[in-house]
Amino acid sequence: MRLFGFELGREKDLCLAELSSVLGEKNLVEHIYDIAIFDLDNKENGNHIKNIQTLQDNLGGTIKIIEIVETIDAKTDIATATQTQNKIEQFILSYFEKYFKDRYGKIPFCISTYNLKNTHTLNIKQLLNFSKKILKSLHLNSRFLNKGLENPKSSAIYKSGTIEKGIDLNIIKGSKSIFIGKTSAIQNIDDYSLRDFNRPCRDMQTGMLPPKLAQIMINLTLGNTHEPKTIYDPFCGTGVILMEALLMNHLAIGSDVEAKMIEYSKKNCEWMIKQLNTQKQHELKLFQKDARLLTKKDLPEKIDAVVTESYLGPLLTFEPNQETMDKIFRELSNLHLNWLKAIKPLISQNTKILLCLPAYKTKNSIKTPAVGGLPSFSRERAERANSIIHFPKFSEIASEAGFQTLKIFSYGRKEQIVGRDLVILKNI
Numbered sequence: 001m002r003l004f005g006f007e008l009g010r011e012k013d014l015c016l017a018e019l020s021s022v023l024g025e026k027n028l029v030e031h032i033y034d035i036a037i038f039d040l041d042n043k044e045n046g047n048h049i050k051n052i053q054t055l056q057d058n059l060g061g062t063i064k065i066i067e068i069v070e071t072i073d074a075k076t077d078i079a080t081a082t083q084t085q086n087k088i089e090q091f092i093l094s095y096f097e098k099y100f101k102d103r104y105g106k107i108p109f110c111i112s113t114y115n116l117k118n119t120h121t122l123n124i125k126q127l128l129n130f131s132k133k134i135l136k137s138l139h140l141n142s143r144f145l146n147k148g149l150e151n152p153k154s155s156a157i158y159k160s161g162t163i164e165k166g167i168d169l170n171i172i173k174g175s176k177s178i179f180i181g182k183t184s185a186i187q188n189i190d191d192y193s194l195r196d197f198n199r200p201c202r203d204m205q206t207g208m209l210p211p212k213l214a215q216i217m218i219n220l221t222l223g224n225t226h227e228p229k230t231i232y233d234p235f236c237g238t239g240v241i242l243m244e245a246l247l248m249n250h251l252a253i254g255s256d257v258e259a260k261m262i263e264y265s266k267k268n269c270e271w272m273i274k275q276l277n278t279q280k281q282h283e284l285k286l287f288q289k290d291a292r293l294l295t296k297k298d299l300p301e302k303i304d305a306v307v308t309e310s311y312l313g314p315l316l317t318f319e320p321n322q323e324t325m326d327k328i329f330r331e332l333s334n335l336h337l338n339w340l341k342a343i344k345p346l347i348s349q350n351t352k353i354l355l356c357l358p359a360y361k362t363k364n365s366i367k368t369p370a371v372g373g374l375p376s377f378s379r380e381r382a383e384r385a386n387s388i389i390h391f392p393k394f395s396e397i398a399s400e401a402g403f404q405t406l407k408i409f410s411y412g413r414k415e416q417i418v419g420r421d422l423v424i425l426k427n428i
């Protein structure tokens, strides 16, 4: 067993699905709220996951990766609490003596705990003080990142260089064990914000797909892959998906109905390749085309995955009423039916497509859209959410075009009027 804990981003289901797709669902050992524990000691993963930071850099939905270095039996009753506390202190003592041997300077240090609140089994304050004492006995000054007993923010861990210079010690309570681990890699927030905000061409009208979400979309579609693949985005806009595909060493093909967007994608991808400062050849192909009119000569023989933030309708600054929503859904139904029909003969059977649909937040109670009843999956989810209107009957549209709907995930921020539903289809 080579266990690693992955701290999941905001949309837990989506982030866990990304991990299961990349690392293999069968390698999931345990999912505990914010953390998913995977065993990376297996043939598929063991050989190609050598660099944990590279893995982290390719996972849009993971905040940090924790290498599990000790597993302790988890007993929740108070009688064994002291025993558990002692075991963790013993671990800190022996691990720190090894880990910080020959170190000097100030050591940034913190403890992050998961699923331990309200169990009263551990005294974190005592553990923090104990750690400080051990570091002192090793003649090391420490700088604590914990404010009170709260977990430090991941941005604070990243900015303080804790992973390189110190340690972020994690204590995770699982169903049967307490996992202890040190953070080995953390989301590089500077790189993400560089790609998000400093790329040369941005366009408010086309919406702003976060690079992290583009990575998740690629990973959900391609799954566990070790070799470069060909990814096609037929609604490429400013090229965020293409940029992320190139960054993950894939071949990227993009098209858009607007010439301006092809120019934007070209500038952005070229800028990103320049940032990478490598000699490696990155393969990018761009062309202007209405996705509904795609033909065989537009695309190479083999497309491994189609990943796209397809057109989401006009930019809305107000909560849409029923009429506006129905109009957008009708327009998009036609667009999707037609481009899916056009692309079907150009891709092999079983090829996956991931596309985005708009989902509207509304304060009004749910009414059945005029374009027909909500399909069962949408109705269920809409009723549960009670304030989100999902695209009606999309799986029927997909089926008419010759695709099977495999999965749907929701993605949205609290303040957004229009969220996205990510739909994964398979060419049947």
Ligand SMILES: C[S@@+](CC[C@H](N)C(=O)[O-])C[C@H]1O[C@@H](n2cnc3c(N)ncnc32)[C@H](O)[C@@H]1O
Pocket: 206, 207, 209, 234, 235, 236, 237, 238, 239, 240, 241, 255, 256, 257, 258, 261, 289, 290, 291, 292, 309, 310, 311, 312, 335
């Ligand atoms: C939501 S934006 C995509 C934004 C993109 N993810 C990015 O990184 O900027 C949708 C894009 O679809 C394009 N579009 C709309 N209708 C289209 C069609 N029929 N065929 C191809 N592209 C189309 C728009 O020009 C727009 O650039």
